[in-house]
Amino acid sequence: MNKVEAIVLRTVDYGETHKILTLYSAQMGKIAALARGAKKPRSDLAAVCQPFTYGTFLLYIGERQGMGTISQAEVLDSFRAIREDLFKAAYASYVAELTDRFCADREPSPSLFLLLQTVLHYLTDEDKDPEVLVRLYETKMLDLAGIRPELYHCAHCFRPVETSIRFSILHGGPLCGACHQSDERAVWMKPVTLKLMQTFQGMDVRRLGQTRVGDDVKRQLNKILRQYLDEYSGVQFRSRGFLDQLHKYEI
Structure with missing residues (x-):
């Protein structure tokens, strides 16, 4: 698991309930990450999946350095x-x-x-x-x-x-x-x-x-x-x- 502070650059819908986020972090640079179920109304990830949001993300990234998966996230500044x-x-x-x-x-x-x-x-x-x-x-x-x-x-x-x-x-x-x-x-x-x-x-x-x-x-x-x-x-x-x-x- 990797814990990073990142800013959401871009979001793309994936399937009926998921989103793919493009994040930029100081620790890892630009990362693509899957937010499972983020489109569900009661998803804990919904708030952090807005463009420009600055948050803390707990990511699972495989050994091949492909797309990460967000397991938890917290909004630090929504830039609402x-x-x-x-x-x-x-x-x-x-x-x-x-x-x-x-x-x-x-x-x-x-x-x-x-x-x-x-x-x-x-x-x-x-x-x-x-x-x-x-x-x-x-x-x-x-x-x-x-x-x-x-x-x-x-x-x-x-x-x-x-x-x-x-x-x-x-x-x-x-x-x-x-x-x-x-x-x-x-x-x-x-x-x-x-x-x-x-x-x-x-x-x-x-x-x-x-x-x-x-x-x-x-x-x-x-x-x-x-x-x-x-x-x-x-x-x-x-x-x-x-x-x-x-x-x-x-x-």
């Missing part, structure tokens, strides 16, 4: 406030999907677990901007995926760059003044946008204060990080489409 807010739930779903898609099975990372837990906690805080939180999380996940952009040197001539008004997806980074024309499709951005991206790369998320970011900068961050992820990760995110719809119709 996230599920009760459509926008917050959409942002949390995207954060969970980023984690699920970029993390290999059974590769523990206590720092990533802390990052995930902290971002979910901040999503319940009315003083934290969920869009800024998600942009920060995307930036951190680029490291995990091995596609972190170099933000301190020009992506074309490789000279140090302190400020830039264009970001090249083609070259994978900011362009200095002399190289702005090297990529006609480069994305325009304010110098503060580059500074914020640099800050996000090295920031301990627990130190995130009352960061106020203008709408124009948030739009630039979203455009740059989305195009960069699409170009270099090769992953299509289902939850991102739902977020787009929410913003489009201002639901």
Whole structure:
């Protein structure tokens, strides 16, 4: 038996009464686990089988390292406030999907677990901007995926760059003044946008204060990080489409 603290990234119905959970824990990394009878109305596991729930799980895992089986579980934090807010739930779903898609099975990372837990906690805080939180999380996940952009040197001539008004997806980074024309499709951005991206790369998320970011900068961050992820990760995110719809119709 293994006792782990984990966050539920995803749930899938299995048969008439069971659920398969994708968990992320500091001790074991990403794990798939079967919750038998979790769909039954009086199941002891029902409460812990909700997306984003943080709990303690007692798992049986066979020698072949296949899917685990949950024998007991206890909720430590339900993050109920996230599920009760459509926008917050959409942002949390995207954060969970980023984690699920970029993390290999059974590769523990206590720092990533802390990052995930902290971002979910901040999503319940009315003083934290969920869009800024998600942009920060995307930036951190680029490291995990091995596609972190170099933000301190020009992506074309490789000279140090302190400020830039264009970001090249083609070259994978900011362009200095002399190289702005090297990529006609480069994305325009304010110098503060580059500074914020640099800050996000090295920031301990627990130190995130009352960061106020203008709408124009948030739009630039979203455009740059989305195009960069699409170009270099090769992953299509289902939850991102739902977020787009929410913003489009201002639901």
